[in-house]
Amino acid sequence: MIDPFGREVSYLRVSVTDRCDFRCVYCMSENMTFLPKADVLSLEELDRLCSAFIRKGVKKLRITGGEPLVRRNIISLFQNLSRHLITGELEELTLTTNGSQLPKYASALADCGIKRINVSMDSLDADKFRKLTRWGELDKVQEGIRAARDAGLAIKINTVALKNFNDGEIEDLIRWCGDEGYDMTLIETMPLGDIGADRVEQYLPLSEVRQRLEQTFTLDDIDHKTGGPARYVSVKETGRMLGFITPLTHNFCEGCNRVRLTCTGTLYMCLGQDDAADLRNPLRASEADDLLNAAIDEAIDRKPKGHDFIIDRDNGGPAVTRHMSVTGG
Ligand code: SAM
Ligand code: SF4
Numbered sequence: 001m002i003d004p005f006g007r008e009v010s011y012l013r014v015s016v017t018d019r020c021d022f023r024c025v026y027c028m029s030e031n032m033t034f035l036p037k038a039d040v041l042s043l044e045e046l047d048r049l050c051s052a053f054i055r056k057g058v059k060k061l062r063i064t065g066g067e068p069l070v071r072r073n074i075i076s077l078f079q080n081l082s083r084h085l086i087t088g089e090l091e092e093l094t095l096t097t098n099g100s101q102l103p104k105y106a107s108a109l110a111d112c113g114i115k116r117i118n119v120s121m122d123s124l125d126a127d128k129f130r131k132l133t134r135w136g137e138l139d140k141v142q143e144g145i146r147a148a149r150d151a152g153l154a155i156k157i158n159t160v161a162l163k164n165f166n167d168g169e170i171e172d173l174i175r176w177c178g179d180e181g182y183d184m185t186l187i188e189t190m191p192l193g194d195i196g197a198d199r200v201e202q203y204l205p206l207s208e209v210r211q212r213l214e215q216t217f218t219l220d221d222i223d224h225k226t227g228g229p230a231r232y233v234s235v236k237e238t239g240r241m242l243g244f245i246t247p248l249t250h251n252f253c254e255g256c257n258r259v260r261l262t263c264t265g266t267l268y269m270c271l272g273q274d275d276a277a278d279l280r281n282p283l284r285a286s287e288a289d290d291l292l293n294a295a296i297d298e299a300i301d302r303k304p305k306g307h308d309f310i311i312d313r314d315n316g317g318p319a320v321t322r323h324m325s326v327t328g329g
Helices: 043-055 074-081 083-087 102-111 126-133 138-150 167-180 206-213 280-285 290-300
Strands: 011-015 060-064 092-097 116-120 154-160 183-187 219-221 230-235 240-245 258-261 266-268 276-278
Touching (some): 011 043, 043 074, 060 074, 074 083, 074 092, 083 092, 102 138, 116 138, 126 138, 154 167, 167 183, 167 206, 276 290, 280 290
Parallel strands (some): 011 258, 060 092, 092 116, 116 154
Antiparallel strands (some): 230 240, 258 266, 266 276
8 A cells, every 4th residue: 555655554553442441641531431332343343454454565553542452352353363464464463552451461462473562651650650540550550561571572661751740750761661671662742632631731842851861871873663753762771772752843754654543443544634534334335345445545545744733832732633542542
């Protein structure tokens, strides 16, 4: 699949549920209204959609949410999708999780051919962690991360940098990742969805963070490219990789290789734009995939050049109305 700007689309991210057992302050408001269950695709339909994308050249599939591991019977989706790893059509099957369910599922995930996962963790302080996630328990998440490591999964920790919250902890988090053997990615808050708070209060430019980190660590740029927004350095003192995802201070769209599917079968061709294509109707209209394939082709032909996020005093509200948990982070 080649988009109008000549970019090859080889990476699909799928949000399998918009629900979550946490309520992270930058992601959700406390009282979220979730999608009616009847609108959500079944696991069989999700499998059919993913498989159609794989036949069209998707090589990397990331399952996300919401919290993917709170969706009932989710392991069966991973088990079924792993057939594409066995045939070699799919190169990587992975997920992004908040870690809370990893104590239960880590080894089953490893059995499905998953090699690496991203786990989100924004603080090493249990009280702060609880405040930030509203409902999360740090102990449980760390237990989950250990379970994943013991199951042989490589781990990357995702940390959203938040002004006046975890900005004082970033050095400690980098050291902790180094000690435990994990890579890490720092993420800027993105203006997605109403969260019942002002994002200007949360926004911490990573350009500032990087300058500060350079006083403590030796950061060497490395040419590790994922076709995504992260720019990577190696941290000499820990020997691990550190990524910076900077949608606000750095435009990363020129090499974009991905599209995102929601759990209702809506395809977003860009995280920061509202244009979307409905794939649920063509999926349900016929048992053959002709209509679905045509709808996918038509959507890829509309992939926009890029996004334009701004967070400042005049633009504290969302750039797009949907939450990250809908489109899938
Ligand atoms: N629940 C899983 C988790 O937390 O890892 C997967 C879904 S979550 C939406 C995926 C990633 O998006 C997480 O690392 C989270 O920190 C990040 N995220 C959520 N809302 C964000 C926002 N407004 N700006 C930047 N990152 C955000
Ligand atoms: Fe849930 Fe992940 Fe959003 Fe936190 S970031 S509320 S864990 S979906």
